[in-house]
Amino acid sequence: MSHYVGRFAPSPTGHLHAGSLACLLASYLDARAHRGTWIIRVEDIDPPREPAWAAEDQLETIEAFKLHSDRPILRQSTRYDAYQEALDLLIGKGLAYGCACTRKSIEAACAAAGLPQGVYSGTCRHGTGGAPIRAWRFLVDDGVVSFPDRWQGTFKQNVSKEVGDFVIRRADGLWAYQLAVVVDDGFQDVTHVVRGADLIDNTPRQILLQKALGLPTPAYMHIPLVLDKNGNKLSKQTLAPAIDQSRPEEEAAHAWTHLGFKPFTFDTLEEFYSEAVQRWRVRFQISA
Ligand code: GLU
Secondary structure, rough: OOOOOEEEEOOOOOOOOHHHHHHHHHHHHHHHOOOEEEEEEEEOOHHHHOOOOOOHHHHHHHHHHHOOOOOOOOEEHHHHHHHHHHHHHHHHHHOOEOOOHHHHHEEEHHHHOOOOOOOOOOOOOOOOOOOOOOEEEEOOOOOEEEEEEEOOOOEEEHHHHHHOOOOEOOOOOOEEEHHHHHHHHHHOOOOEEEEEEHHHHHHHHHHHHHHHHHOOEEEEEOOOOOOOOOOOOOOOOOOEEOOOOOHHHHHHHHHHHHHOOOOOOOHHHHHHHHHHHHHHHHOOOOOO
């Protein structure tokens, strides 16, 4: 088996939808095309956004497609100690600092500094002036982060200008996605990330965190988003239609054409996967 570990890592914020299915299939096919390991990780770090039924519902959907994690499923809600350790390490290296800013004060600082809304101007970089710490931020050096995306080509972002020092532990005490995903991709030895293009502008932040934590950077592939008829991204929270679990073959065929492949006929899911893996290898020049 080649050294390949890929993952499907949904946040349990609702039903899986057509966009999630495209990510599920793409991550699975890429792993099988490489004869690698494919794992499922439940990214349940944001309880206020997670209906109690969602994680099990998502796992049932994956089951309906007859896809099984090659390793026990990791739930991020069991990993808080590891995130704390990572935060402590960053603080120890002087790469993370406590921030007392509120949403309002950040908006005001952006306006005053002429920065686009949402970019953090670095107000608390040198201390909070005695104000209580609310969140923890990662200190971003100036410079462009660039990486080769296997689908989208080279992607570049100046994180310091476009995002600023970003939150790794939120003011509500919850762990930020950026930190959790980097710690767990490292912990699970993930070598290849295949996920939706909506996350591509998060990747430079994750690469900076990997470097700071001494973790390797995986290969990335960000697949095109599935849009609704108004051209909006499907979202679990905005109640995009759930996948029809009773017709996985049709749903899989649909996701396949969304990924830009020509349709082919098949009877069973097994047949579908076996042919799809061959075609995936050809398209992405993966030697079998
Ligand atoms: N949990 C994220 C989501 O459901 C995906 C994280 C990732 O693939 O890096 O959107």
